[in-house]
Amino acid sequence: MAAPGRAVPAGPGALHRRDRWWVYPTNVALWLSLFGAYSFWTIVFFQRDSYHQYLSPFYSPLIAAGRIPVSPALLIFWIPLGFRATCYYYRKAYYRAFFQDPPACAIREPRLAARLSPTGRGRRYRGETRLPFVLANLHRLFLYLAIAFVVIFVIDTVTAFSYHGHIGIGLGTALILVNTVALGLYTFSCHSLRHLIGGGLDCFSCAFAGRPRFQLWRLTSWLNLRHSTWAWISLTTVILTDLYIHLLQYGVVHDPHLGF
Amino acid sequence: MTRTNGPPAPPSPAAADAEDQSLRIAYDDGVTDRTATLRVWRGDAAGGAFVDYEVPVQEGMVVLDAVHWIQAHRAADLACRWNCKAGKCGSCSAEVNGRPALLCTTRVDAVTRPQDRVVVVQPMQTFPIIRDLVTDVSWNYEVNRRIQPFTPAPGERAPFVIAEPDITRVEEYRRCIECFLCQDVCHVLREHRGQDRFFGPRQLVRIASLELHPKDTADRLAQLRAEAGVGLCNITKCCTEVCPEHIRITDNAIIPLKERLADREFDPIRSLWRRLRPVPMASSIPAADERVAAPARPPG
């Protein structure tokens, strides 16, 4: 790898490492694959979107339900998928885990990965300057849609409180509520949102509505510190909520609830 | 007389003579009964190898102290760049156990284990070797010269009135001590040798410190995309991980710059808005002939 005239100490970068640098990429690869496989399964093979008042987040909003031969989730899944695929956190996660670019800090990219990696296609590393990775710059478009989704999820959550015409709380209600909060935190901690609120300004005090924008910017910045945490929590809650609703549909479990 | 490469000769008698005397002085307190083995890469551009040195460990000793001990007692010619020894100047950048770090803030106890007292110290891998632990970092300085310096509006004269909230971000970028560990760890430079098309995290932080300065009026976005190659950064955040000043390089400097570029080039809604907007942004900057006299400075 070394350019001529440069002396690089012998051995791969990992040679002297004592920390378990491989834990993170392995974990990410494992869990993203598992969640990806589950999502594929639920989107492609399931038609049943809800159980009474509970609507699975994969299917919301219900578009053309019952009028098309495929799952309504197929029509909308690209929005959350696109939002996450272009997310600044997930980019780090999958570049490290799947493209080994780099697998961990100061660790060399394995030869094979270097040859196959679409980030460089075995020749020159191109990062996010070419297709498809340049599309990551469209993150904010997905953000607009994701914000709309959060609104829809709030409506779904309210709906989930109705129980045979009364107000009630079941385990499913709680799951949906937690999921909506998690998705909200993930969406509102987005780097693009942070930019749109105030990151694009050089001078808050000179701008229109500068003070509230600064305070909002500080809030999103604070949420943004934990963006990766929200990313994983919300991914997990989406899967769990969907799984729970499927289990209810098939009568595997019964929904413990409180009615008023 | 001239040694070119390879491991050095054993300590000279001159060094050994002085040892007893200076050992006593150097270790008048805080001496422990522990030792550590420093495995130091020694050599130059032509090649080199690791050399082991047994070093007595003093309370709270940092790796740079151990290097100094080796210089004073075992190898007076062990090359190592350093200055403040307080984590403020960013001179003693190297790699400890394969991780980029400042030698002066890395404690020996933190990088050894009771069963394994070996500390591997090697130069930064991204830059050409000069000798031993010293690398040629001049490329970074050349890149900095290509970035347009601070440019206030013509006629804008200090003292400025700037509200505290408007400098909080710039303040973070300006904490940079130019240790170049981020440049060292960045895989675009380290692995893909992108020096010809990528400025590296340090210089992106530099650009951010200018672009987000409330009084700067220059536009560096075109340069950011083309020459600085911001698109080559795939935000894997290693620069943030190694920054000794805890600057959140990726989240707070590079991503905001990428977003500013996206404003201009990847946002159809914004570009529509720009076209429909009646007044262009630039008109808020007073022209030179509208220059206001500088406020009188305080007495004196």
Place this chain on the structure above:
Amino acid sequence: MSEEIETDVLVIGAGGAGLRAAIAAAEAGCRVAVACKSLLGKAHTVMAEGGIAAALANVDAEDSWEIHFGDTMRGGAMINDWRMVELFSHEVIDRVVELEQWGGVFSRTAHGLISQRAFGAHSWRRLAHIGDRTGLELIRTCQDRLVHTDGVTVHMETTLTRLLEDRGRVAGACGYRRDSGELVLIRARSVVLATGGWGRMYRITSNSWEGTGDGAAMAYQLGAELKDMEFVQFHPTGMIWPPGARGILVTEAVRGEGGLLRNREGERFMERYDHIKKELSSRDVVARSIFKEVQAGRGSPHGGAFLDITHRGPQAIRRALPSMVDQFASLAGVDITKEPMEVAPTIHYTMGGVTVEAATGQTTVPGLFAAGEVAAGLHGANRLGGNSLGDILVFGRRAGEAAAAAARELARTPAPHRLQAEAEWRLLREPLERAHGENPFALHRELQEAMQSGAAIARTESSLRETLARVLELTERAQRMAVPGAPAYNPGLSTARDLRFMLTISEAIVRSGLERRESRGSQWRLDFPERDPELGRVNFAAHLAAGGEMGVRPVPIPPMPDDLALLTAGETRVAATDLADAADARQRVGRTGAGWGGR
């Protein structure tokens, strides 16, 4: 085998003074070469944390340059070059504003102006600052200005070890490139020394390896006069534990922000030594007080005092002193938001140096200028915190401009006789040729021990005499140093040369200390504990006497004009620490929105 460079103005050193001088000389139209021992931007200036003292009067409207003048003169025990102090307290205001114009960023007041904090022995809140890394901000701002100024060449990691002379005038300098070991000669029409101070001859020091006094020693060898060499400032608060961190600076801003000093018994002992200014007394007083507490058996476990800021609360501490929080966490494992710091005096600054003309920095050698810590006069017997960053800007600029003017006067670049350089180069390489001999690191350690024990904070005739004998003995032994390896990046070899500078400077410190038979400023003579009014009228100057011996003679201080003398009357008042007012200012922002730029 050697490289020759020709330029108009040669600036040696790239700390704040060197950078500012180089900018001034280049803006005056000269070709400028800057040579520095380290990389650009690594100079000791980055260690200055507290701020730049300038009477901007942004926080305390009562402040003025006149009061700053009085504070500085009294702090320096009245033996400062009053003309320098006058120029300084005037011009430092413009220099701070200029930094802002160049893109420097400072903490702001509620009204959007440059904020100012309290500091030891300053009558009002006066230090323009950004957090606790003002020196870094200064050097980065000047560095960026410099690299974007035309006509400047920077020679990084180039050590110059001898000034060259041509018919009684400085003609350049010679030395070597650290990276390659290659020898280098730079011919110049005028030279600005901006090499900083010397603390490396003491064991407990906040100085980096660079603080070896090269500039002052080189100027001395060329016949320049070294003034006030006995005055070496102890910063009262250096880290003391663990041993690896000993001497590292704990910024005075800790006290400026309200930090309290306590002894082993928990007593706030500064109340006894200076009941008015307490912790914010001048540095010499605070350092001596800690020393006395330790002597009296009331010191902290490792022989210092406790510095406590915990009452400010974690948030305020992290905002005002972020690098101190980091420094203690990483080096000592101490969380300063919860526990007190353990501190003891550390060598920090040297007031003495090359005698210069106030307005130009002109030394007693034609064509040779000096600015910053290497020059003497501004700080007298004791420097006030915050005055060094202003010093380097004000006199860096003046020296740069004067050097440019001097360069323009010459029709052509002088051609020093090559024999001078060749002699120096032989001296540089000589330790490599010896298989056996003294170890430069070991000699350096012995010098540090000698100076620390006999010529540090408390001195007596006999301790100084003993130290002088040790220094002379070491000077003799230093003729026989041996270093292994090759010339390229060889720290042993550079230490060998630096040691010679340190020995010269140490001798000057000790000899001057012997002459000043009184206690004044940082010089504390146990055998002469009082100030002597007679000695308050002279500076002592060391010079190369005939026969190569060092001579020290008294130089009378010209009388101060009445209008200035009037300004030094009275006492230094105590500035409010930012405690109450900062909180108040934040509330004001919340209520009135004044923090929004006053628009």
